[in-house]
Every structure is written in C-alpha cells, then in structure tokens.
Amino acid sequence: MTADADITPLVEDWRAAGISEGDMVLVHSSTRRTLKRGYSPEQIRDSFLEAVGPKGTVLFPLFNFNFCKGDAFDMRSSKSRMGALTEAARQHPEAVRTGHPAYSFAVLGAEAEAFRKVYNSSGYGTDSPFAMLHRRGGKIAVLDLMGQNSMTFYHYVEEMHRVFYRYHKVFTCPFTDWDGVTGERHFSIYVRDLERGVLTDVNPMDERLWDQGLYSGCRPGEGHGLRVIEARKMFDAVAQAITSGEVEGVLFSYEQK
Structure with missing residues (x-):
C-alpha cells in the first residue's frame, strides 16, 4: 500500500468499534495484523x-x-518500547509528551496542551494521564491485545483503592525535561508485591467486562481487532471487584511454589 493510501477503511473500523468524533481515547496496540493489511505505522x-x-x-x-x-531518561529522545505505532506518535511534530519516565504518553489532538508539563510522580497517581483520562470521560481502545498485555488502567484503579498486594516503589534516574534541563529525579510505580509471589492476572476481569457488555468492538485476532470501553465504566466495574473482595483470581494471583 502506498504512502498516500486511503485510511478511510481503518477510520470506519475504529468508529464501528466505538470511537466517536470528539472522544479522548487512550490506544494500546499490537499492529501486526493491521500492518499486514498494508498500512504504515x-x-x-x-x-x-x-x-x-x-x-x-x-x-x-x-x-x-x-x-x-x-x-x-530524556523526554525529547527516549524511545517508546510499546511498538512502531507509538514511536510514530512520539515522532509526530505536534505530539505533547508527559513526563513519567516509565509511563509517559504522546498526546495528539484538541486537548493535547492539557497534558504538557505533566510530571506525575506516581505512574498511576491522581495527577497521572490515567486519572486525567478518567476525569475527562475518556475511552480506552485496545487493538489485538489481551488485557494482560495492555490494560494498564487496571493498576490506576488499584492504586486509587490502595490494594494490599501492591505498594509504591521509588526509582531514581537522571532526567532531562522538554526544555533540556537535566537533574536527578525520583518517581514511583505502584508495583506488585514480589516477596508475596503476586502475579498480575487481569484476563479474568477482562472477561467480566465483556460479560457486562462494557466492551464494544472485536476481540483480539477477530475482525479488525479493536475493542473500546469507557474509562469511567471500567473504573467502576474494577472498583466493585476490589471493594467486594473479589480481586484474587480476577486481578491478581499468587505464584505457585
């Protein structure tokens, strides 16, 4: 497919999956099948x-x-490790990059400026892009990935509810901001408790979301492969599982020894 190929079929697929004009959408992706359709990142x-x-x-x-x-970590040049599509987003001349070294985002579109100067200290904290997406009524779209390999929003809900099987771990690194100012900074991630053998195991919760009719679109590997969910509805469903004490076997499991 040529560089000026018509992307209308992709746009129609994404809208059929549940993306609408004016949406704020977080996109997780595996583009292997879409690339085979002849499209570039x-x-x-x-x-x-x-x-x-x-x-x-x-x-x-x-x-x-x-x-x-x-x-x-350099906001201007550190590459994404999330695939070719995300690198293409990072390299877009109008992209705004958020500042957590592990969990940064490239933001494009009408509200991108709201994400400039976002240096959230905790990857999933109340000032993180996950929280901003939640508060602004955004959506999450996942292309050809299982929840286990994509849905970081689960950890945002877990941090908001201070689950017992995760804790804040602080990391320190040389950090260069968008203006080229370098210094040592501290950031945290709400990590699973490895000493207790905690494993991330969220696919069962993903099935609940399907069963509850909260996802629209296609499952991974089927059709165009994109599924979409409203962040607020996902937050509420996951919060219900946490507060009801149903998290083991739904959001995490213990390593078998």
Whole structure:
C-alpha cells in the first residue's frame, strides 16, 4: 500500500468499534495484523486521529522501563518500547509528551496542551494521564491485545483503592525535561508485591467486562481487532471487584511454589 493510501477503511473500523468524533481515547496496540493489511505505522496513527476528528484527542503509551535500571531518561529522545505505532506518535511534530519516565504518553489532538508539563510522580497517581483520562470521560481502545498485555488502567484503579498486594516503589534516574534541563529525579510505580509471589492476572476481569457488555468492538485476532470501553465504566466495574473482595483470581494471583 502506498504512502498516500486511503485510511478511510481503518477510520470506519475504529468508529464501528466505538470511537466517536470528539472522544479522548487512550490506544494500546499490537499492529501486526493491521500492518499486514498494508498500512504504515504513520497511517495507523493518523487513522485514529481522523476517527476522533479535530475536537478529539488520542493518547499513545510510550512506556519504557529502562529508567528502573538507572538509565537516563530524556523526554525529547527516549524511545517508546510499546511498538512502531507509538514511536510514530512520539515522532509526530505536534505530539505533547508527559513526563513519567516509565509511563509517559504522546498526546495528539484538541486537548493535547492539557497534558504538557505533566510530571506525575506516581505512574498511576491522581495527577497521572490515567486519572486525567478518567476525569475527562475518556475511552480506552485496545487493538489485538489481551488485557494482560495492555490494560494498564487496571493498576490506576488499584492504586486509587490502595490494594494490599501492591505498594509504591521509588526509582531514581537522571532526567532531562522538554526544555533540556537535566537533574536527578525520583518517581514511583505502584508495583506488585514480589516477596508475596503476586502475579498480575487481569484476563479474568477482562472477561467480566465483556460479560457486562462494557466492551464494544472485536476481540483480539477477530475482525479488525479493536475493542473500546469507557474509562469511567471500567473504573467502576474494577472498583466493585476490589471493594467486594473479589480481586484474587480476577486481578491478581499468587505464584505457585
């Protein structure tokens, strides 16, 4: 497919899955099948932007965990480890990047400026892009990935409810901001308790969301592969599981010894 190929079929797929004009959408993705349809990462990126229209906003995760090992992080140049689509988003000239070294995002569209200068200290905290998406009535779209491999929003809900099987772990690294100012900074991640053998195990909760009719679109590997959910409805459903004490076997499990 040529560089000027028509992306209308992709736009129609995304809208059929539940994305509407004016939406704020966080997109998690595996683009392997979509790339085989002949589209480039840049065309896939632009198809999501077209799907939300000029009044919409799209967040692409640029997650990179090298800083947890002490590697330097530079907002201007540190690459995403979440695939070609997210790198295409990072390299877009109008992209606004948020500042948590592990959980940063490229934000494009009408409300992108609201995310500038967001340096949330906790990856899933009350000032994080996850919280902003939640408060602003956004949606989460997942392309051809299981919940286990994509739905970081689960951990935001867990942090908001201070679940017993996770805790804040602080990491320190050399950090360069968008203006080129470098210094040592501290950031935290609400990590699972490895000493207790806690494993992230969220696919059962993903099935609940399907059963409750909260997802629209296609399951991974089927049709166009995109499913969409409203962040507020997902938050409420996951919060209900947490507060009712149903989390083991739904959001996490213990390592078998």
